[in-house]
Amino acid sequence: xxxxxxxxxxxxxxxxxxxxxxxxxxxxxxxxxxxxxxxxxxxxxxxxxxxxxxxxxxxxxxxxxxxxxxxxxxxxxxxxxxxxxxxxxxxxxxxxxxxxxxxxxxxxxxxxxxxxxxxxxxxxxxxxxxxxxxxxxxxxxxxxxxxxxxxxxxxxxxxxxxxxxxxxxxxxxxxxxxxxxxxxxxxxxxxxxxxxxxxxxxxxxxxxxxxxxxxxxxxxxxxxxxxxxxxxxxxxxxxxxxxxxxxxxxxxxxxxxxxxxxxxxxxxxxxxxxxxxxxxxxxxxxxxxxxxxxxxxxxxxxxxxxxxxxxxxxxxxxxxxxxxx
Amino acid sequence: xxxxxxxxxxxxxxxxxxxxxxxxxxxxxxxxxxxxxxxxxxxxxxxxxxxxxxxxxxxxxxxxxxxxxxxxxxxxxxxxxxxxxxxxxxxxxxxxxxxxxxxxxxxxxxxxxxxxxxxxxxxxxxxxxxxxxxxxxxxxxxxxxxxxxxxxxxxxxxxxxxxxxxxxxxxxxxxxxxxxxxxxxxxxxxxxxxxxxxxxxxxxxxxxxxxx
Numbered sequence: 001x002x003x004x005x006x007x008x009x010x011x012x013x014x015x016x017x018x019x020x021x022x023x024x025x026x027x028x029x030x031x032x033x034x035x036x037x038x039x040x041x042x043x044x045x046x047x048x049x050x051x052x053x054x055x056x057x058x059x060x061x062x063x064x065x066x067x068x069x070x071x072x073x074x075x076x077x078x079x080x081x082x083x084x085x086x087x088x089x090x091x092x093x094x095x096x097x098x099x100x101x102x103x104x105x106x107x108x109x110x111x112x113x114x115x116x117x118x119x120x121x122x123x124x125x126x127x128x129x130x131x132x133x134x135x136x137x138x139x140x141x142x143x144x145x146x147x148x149x150x151x152x153x154x155x156x157x158x159x160x161x162x163x164x165x166x167x168x169x170x171x172x173x174x175x176x177x178x179x180x181x182x183x184x185x186x187x188x189x190x191x192x193x194x195x196x197x198x199x200x201x202x203x204x205x206x207x208x209x210x211x212x213x214x215x216x217x218x219x220x221x222x223x224x225x226x227x228x229x230x231x232x233x234x235x236x237x238x239x240x241x242x243x244x245x246x247x248x249x250x251x252x253x254x255x256x257x258x259x260x261x262x263x264x265x266x267x268x269x270x271x272x273x274x275x276x277x278x279x280x281x282x283x284x285x286x287x288x289x290x291x292x293x294x295x296x297x298x299x300x301x302x303x304x305x306x307x308x309x310x311x312x313x314x315x316x317x318x319x320x321x322x323x324x325x
Numbered sequence: 326x327x328x329x330x331x332x333x334x335x336x337x338x339x340x341x342x343x344x345x346x347x348x349x350x351x352x353x354x355x356x357x358x359x360x361x362x363x364x365x366x367x368x369x370x371x372x373x374x375x376x377x378x379x380x381x382x383x384x385x386x387x388x389x390x391x392x393x394x395x396x397x398x399x400x401x402x403x404x405x406x407x408x409x410x411x412x413x414x415x416x417x418x419x420x421x422x423x424x425x426x427x428x429x430x431x432x433x434x435x436x437x438x439x440x441x442x443x444x445x446x447x448x449x450x451x452x453x454x455x456x457x458x459x460x461x462x463x464x465x466x467x468x469x470x471x472x473x474x475x476x477x478x479x480x481x482x483x484x485x486x487x488x489x490x491x492x493x494x495x496x497x498x499x500x501x502x503x504x505x506x507x508x509x510x511x512x513x514x515x516x517x518x519x520x521x522x523x524x525x526x527x528x529x530x531x532x533x534x535x536x537x
Contacts, residue, residue, distance in 0.1 A: 162424040162479045163423055163424050165360045165361065165426060165430075168432075169360070169431050169432060170359070170360050170430060170431070170432070171429075171430060171431065171432045171513060171514060172432070173432070173514065173515065173516050174513070181365075185359050217358055217359075217360065218358070219357050219358055219361040219373060219378075219423055219424070219426075220355060220357075220358060220373070221358035221359075268516075
């Protein structure tokens, strides 16, 4: 495995290289999306697998750097076994199946993978590159193995994680009628999301689709963002103007998410008038977010009046975009 | 998996969950997060350390008898690491896969079966599979079954397991289980319609009963 610069903030998941296991019986009729990806991989069979650099437009299999010396041999579903992973209401256009990989030492391993299909391969490449940079900037998230381009379509292959729980699978509705403990739990979640978004923004990462469904929590309670399809990158650290832009962009989406404005992932945490919803959002989220940002900026010695002003302007702009008086 | 270390020998001398919590925290165990926690409803301790995870709960004679019936019929369950000698007011310890999560910490929004991932229908069908196996092989069903008595272990062939302490009783009316589940679904997740999910549960229970 090629060496990579140390990443102080990331804990490498030990599930990724699990026990050696060969699939003895593949399902002859996998699900359509899996079948499509399997055929795409067959089409690229025999061509050298390359390490992903830049934004390739030609067909092929492009491995992410930490998987550069692995080869992906087969995609399919194991006969008689369903690698089922629970998801929220929104499936993120992802399905789960099995991939067979060859390690640098020649050993064959199988992985349960999440397969994400794109009709436009450039969108797949963009997502993978942003995902990769998010990891490089010190955050835990999905860790794609490769992106496959075939006949204009793109397929991202990522090891499926069984140790996580997407936040939109949690019973957010219990916030209203659950016990004090449950309510505290969800308020704590909001605080976690606020801190994570502040940390992302402080390193120039704009998720751009910061709905509740795009966060997950590990069994140890660590929160991570994923699904970088709409993501945007700014310099690390960003300037105040970019920071304000990221704040408005992500918090606008998050506000709509927690006020039940996305039907596909309905989470009406705050279910009152827009003014009251904003007050609650500010108290339970925005104030934590801006406090965390100030902390981060102070750490890097950039906390000054201009910064404070841009945060205040961002709040006003956010309220304007959300039509809150 | 589990506390098959010197920790177990020390834990068996502790008969109080509060003391056990203090011991585990001191020994570097972390309490499992909300959605994964299998003991939120009854005060059981759900702790993990590295790849180990254990549930420490108030055990009783019924729990131990139920467990033995699952073992004897080779029905999937969380393995018991430690069973107290005195079944009254003592603490049992079960080994839990790190990815196990509580069914009462999920929402059940799906109005139809899903392909490619585990949706609400698939979870209810899997519950039916487990209960049918228990009923067919032991003639018992879990009493007062609720979602918090069930756990999901993703990525395994038998994804649903009962959460200890177990309470299997001779079955006189298995259909009541479906009704109880329906009521619990409505309580846990009132924003979604669960009629279709319960129908799927009932239909598959019949099928699994025939094939178990």
